[in-house]
Amino acid sequence: xxxxxxxxxxPQRRKxxxxxxxxxxxxxxxxxxxxxxxxxxxxxxxxxxxxxxHLLDAGAGAGxxxxxxxxxxxxxxxxxxxxxxxxxxxxPILLPLLTITLEQCKKExxxxxxxxxxxxxxxxxxxxxxxxxxxxxxxxSPLRFNAAIVNPPYRKIRGDSSERRLLRRVGIEASNLYTxxxxxxxxxxxxxxxxxxxxxxxxxxxxxxxxxRAEFLETMALQQLHVFESRTAAFKKDNVxxxxxxxxxxxxxxxxxxxxxxxxxxxxxxxxxERGMKYTSLVNPDDPEQFIHLTVNDSQARAxxxxxxLSASLSELDLSVSTGRVVDFRARExxxxxxxxxxxxxxxxxxxxxGFVHWPKGKSRKPNAIECNDITRGLLVPAGVYVLVKRFSPxxxxxxxxxxxxxxxxxxxxxxxxxxxLNYFHINGCxxxxxxxxxxxxxxxxxxxxxxxxxxxxxxxxxxxxxxNLKYPTKTQLERIGHKIxxxxxxxxxxxxxxxIELF
Ligand SMILES: C[S@@+](CC[C@H](N)C(=O)[O-])C[C@H]1O[C@@H](n2cnc3c(N)ncnc32)[C@H](O)[C@@H]1O
Numbered sequence: 061x062x063x064x065x066x067x068x069x070x071p072q073r074r075k076x077x078x079x080x081x082x083x084x085x086x087x088x089x090x091x092x093x094x095x096x097x098x099x100x101x102x103x104x105x106x107x108x109x110x111x112x113x114h115l116l117d118a119g120a121g122a123g124x125x126x127x128x129x130x131x132x133x134x135x136x137x138x139x140x141x142x143x144x145x146x147x148x149x150x151x152p153i154l155l156p157l158l159t160i161t162l163e164q165c166k167k168e169x170x171x172x173x174x175x176x177x178x179x180x181x182x183x184x185x186x187x188x189x190x191x192x193x194x195x196x197x198x199x200x201s202p203l204r205f206n207a208a209i210v211n212p213p214y215r216k217i218r219g220d221s222s223e224r225r226l227l228r229r230v231g232i233e234a235s236n237l238y239t240x241x242x243x244x245x246x247x248x249x250x251x252x253x254x255x256x257x258x259x260x261x262x263x264x265x266x267x268x269x270x271x272x273r274a275e276f277l278e279t280m281a282l283q284q285l286h287v288f289e290s291r292t293a294a295f296k297k298d299n300v301x302x303x304x305x306x307x308x309x310x311x312x313x314x315x316x317x318x319x320x321x322x323x324x325x326x327x328x329x330x331x332x333x334e335r336g337m338k339y340t341s342l343v344n345p346d347d348p349e350q351f352i353h354l355t356v357n358d359s360q361a362r363a364x365x366x367x368x369x370l371s372a373s374l375s376e377l378d379l380s381v382s383t384g385r386v387v388d389f390r391a392r393e394x395x396x397x398x399x400x401x402x403x404x405x406x407x408x409x410x411x412x413x414x415g416f417v418h419w420p421k422g423k424s425r426k427p428n429a430i431e432c433n434d435i436t437r438g439l440l441v442p443a444g445v446y447v448l449v450k451r452f453s454p455x456x457x458x459x460x461x462x463x464x465x466x467x468x469x470x471x472x473x474x475x476x477x478x479x480x481x482l483n484y485f486h487i488n489g490c491x492x493x494x495x496x497x498x499x500x501x502x503x504x505x506x507x508x509x510x511x512x513x514x515x516x517x518x519x520x521x522x523x524x525x526x527x528x529n530l531k532y533p534t535k536t537q538l539e540r541i542g543h544k545i546x547x548x549x550x551x552x553x554x555x556x557x558x559x560x561i562e563l564f
Contacts, residue, residue, distance in 0.1 A: 323356045397424075447504065
């Protein structure tokens, strides 16, 4: 697409031309432009402003966020005197659009009596900002900002990538571009500076985001978090399947007593509902993982309270949870469609059926068995009773945690393989008693735990760390639940009353 054609196109068409470009290229640049109503909502979250606003828009795209915030400032009863905007955008194709947007900002500021200036860096924000925060000899003198608004690019960054190396040099461990962007922005903010961002929700939990949470929660004070009821609503046109969160945070170590948690459908003009939440409930100060819990409605608050009463850690139950060790594409030559001589059962999520594993599966695209030999033996576990949990489950599914029991009593085999898309609970690498397994599976499948779990896990993965970090009923309680569940395949609805009567 020629930039001239872009400039000549009317505004709506310009946006479409820019957004219709080669999808692969857009994915590579993490390019999902913020729809205007979302940008307007984000801008409305800024609470105060200095007389001189030094505003940063990193990954500015066509400038949707910048103009929304400038308009917000223009409409304040006492607007700022000056706004100096610094925008970073790596994609040269978007620069003409950004220039047009900044011209519009200037015009609207002039009408509101605000001096406006803008500097655009058409370069890699990670490269420039890491040099700035690392006080690199050749870097431009570090810029400081008292306001930042961002929809950063979302893309995983490999361990050996240049971005990862640059970030590591300034002590930032980021597995995704977006956390790298946000951490750099927080470092460039002055004390009291405000940041509003829209990002995937994945940073709220999970081991990969632990270093990000540690620094972000240490240096920034979250004021408000906003979630959309539908995963796709905010970025419908771009087919973004990530669940997003909008956050407003202020640079500083002192945390507010309460944080606002708001939600809306994500449709333009949709109603926004809000509730207050104690900061210590949002992030439990005793939680070494620093998970961020988003309690959006009353049923979530009740589930939070109920699960909060539980006290047993997994280690107190003598239980551990691990990820299935059979990575099928690495063990391809040993996989068998059907059980046979020298093979043992191999369990995939597709073998889940009701509360128990049904194995072997007659018509299955997945193998049912794995050859047992010196190479594969280390991937297998001894026969026994294990509780298995699917590692991937969409938000739209009826349950985020889907647990099932593997009972070797039903299958004559000395060893069993759990495929890598499963987590499995065990005692020192071996199985557990059937009543304990039944009680544990019932608890994991319960509605109350599902409602609780969704508050901190907003993506499709159920990590072993998430399961490790939960609090559980005591062993006696789990076994009592297990004994009560006498039917072999109890429907889900039947489990809830048994779990709830025992626990709450
Ligand atoms: C998710 S889009 C958001 C764009 C804009 N802020 C908005 O909200 O509409 C992220 C933008 O960051 C740009 N980008 C990606 N990597 C970048 C980098 N390393 N440095 C600067 N910009 C980058 C992309 O080209 C894209 O325009």
